[in-house]
Amino acid sequence: xxxxxxxxxxxxxxxxxxxxxxxxxxxxxxxxxxxxxxxxxxxxxxxxxxxxxxxxxxxxxxxxxxxxxxxxxxxxxxxxxxxxxxxxxxxxxxxxxxxxxxxxxxxxxxxxxxxxxxxxxxxxxxxxxxxxxxxxxxxxxxxxxxxxxxxxxxxxxxxxxxxxxxxxxxxxxxxxxxxxxxxxxxxxxxxxxxxxxxxxxxxxxxxxxxxxxxxxxxxxxxxxxxxxxxxxxxxxxxxxxxxxxxxxxxxxxxxxxxxxxxxxxxxxxxxxxxxxxxxxxxxxxxxxxxxxxxxxxxxxxxxxxxxxxxxxxxxxxxxxxxxxxxxxxxxxxxxxxxxxxxxxxxxxxxxxxxxx
Numbered sequence: 001x002x003x004x005x006x007x008x009x010x011x012x013x014x015x016x017x018x019x020x021x022x023x024x025x026x027x028x029x030x031x032x033x034x035x036x037x038x039x040x041x042x043x044x045x046x047x048x049x050x051x052x053x054x055x056x057x058x059x060x061x062x063x064x065x066x067x068x069x070x071x072x073x074x075x076x077x078x079x080x081x082x083x084x085x086x087x088x089x090x091x092x093x094x095x096x097x098x099x100x101x102x103x104x105x106x107x108x109x110x111x112x113x114x115x116x117x118x119x120x121x122x123x124x125x126x127x128x129x130x131x132x133x134x135x136x137x138x139x140x141x142x143x144x145x146x147x148x149x150x151x152x153x154x155x156x157x158x159x160x161x162x163x164x165x166x167x168x169x170x171x172x173x174x175x176x177x178x179x180x181x182x183x184x185x186x187x188x189x190x191x192x193x194x195x196x197x198x199x200x201x202x203x204x205x206x207x208x209x210x211x212x213x214x215x216x217x218x219x220x221x222x223x224x225x226x227x228x229x230x231x232x233x234x235x236x237x238x239x240x241x242x243x244x245x246x247x248x249x250x251x252x253x254x255x256x257x258x259x260x261x262x263x264x265x266x267x268x269x270x271x272x273x274x275x276x277x278x279x280x281x282x283x284x285x286x287x288x289x290x291x292x293x294x295x296x297x298x299x300x301x302x303x304x305x306x307x308x309x310x311x312x313x314x315x316x317x318x319x320x321x322x323x324x325x326x327x328x329x330x331x332x333x334x335x336x337x338x339x340x341x342x343x344x345x346x347x348x349x350x351x352x353x354x355x356x
Contacts, residue, residue: 013128016344024155024348027092030101034154034351036318058167064096064160083111083168087246096160102152105246106202109283115151120164126342155348156356157341171215176238177230179210186210187285191269194284198224206252206280252280256291260316264288266308
């Protein structure tokens with residue numbers, strides 16, 4: 001254990017003994033996410049550096065405080081990337097913050113989520129113990145996959161010291177197409193296309209316009225573009241659009257930045273929301289963003305009726321249920337995991353659910 005880890009372990013043991021909550025924080029770019037942060041600030045940004053990266057193995061291992069932008073620049077030098085396109089929400093975004101938040105960008109529906117790229121993690125638990133799970137290779141068969149469990153845990157299970165992630169080669173070719181159509185037609189079309197062998201890597205519908213990104217071999221992209229039609233979007237404009245969508249700092253998100261933002265996870269073929277406000281649809285219809293002042297109860301009830309759930313993503317009241325609480329048996333599992341990793345309940349208390 002290095003000096004920094006020893007220092008942090010001692011602080012965790014002291015906090016546990018005193019019952020002093022700790023608010024884990026790296027770059028702070030996702031402070032808005034989840035319930036209101038509580039506890040004594042625990043700055044984790046100093047734990048930086050690439051531990052191992054072998055491009056031919058498609059795996060990178062880094063310390064948690066490593067800047068996400070710096071790591072992506074390193075990968076880009078080898079024409080590789082994180083296929084789940086993690087949003088940064090600021091230049092200070094860290095790898096540990098990316099994993100803890102569990103957020104994925106426009107490519108998630110075709111490539112997978114953060115947890116699907118987790119290979120290993122080194123964690124400082126609530127007893128001040130450094131624990132390692134998984135490994136640094138593609139094929140890990142070593143019991144329960146705790147590495148994936150950490151993705152999206154919002155820092156409630158421990159301090160992410162190191163993480164090993166799978167990377168992929170960048171697509172050889174990409175093209176973006178634009179189509180004018182209404183919401184119902186867009187959802188139907190996306191579900192139809194989703195069942196066909198098309199190289200669709202991202203989509204977004206808002207205000208009567210459907211944007212579609214194709215990625216893969218040049219011949220496959222060209223053939224799909226010719227088959228689907230639509231209007232081709234120039235390279236720079238297309239890159240700007242998808243980056244603005246991922247970072248939520250341009251276009252639709254900028255226009256509706258004064259309203260509370262909700263994220264609804266639904267079956268891709270779910271019916272129209274029919275809720276007041278403004279909507280953007282991603283992931284083939286499975287992710288629907290809603291900017292609205294509508295009551296939380298109405299939004300959650302409608303999401304539940306459609307077979308999904310709703311998360312209060314930005315703005316609005318953060319002292320209640322931001323994430324939809326899981327059903328009783330599942331909450332019991334969450335509580336037991338919390339007890340196993342953080343028995344004194346000092347890490348980010350209540351950030352994910354009030355019960356944790």
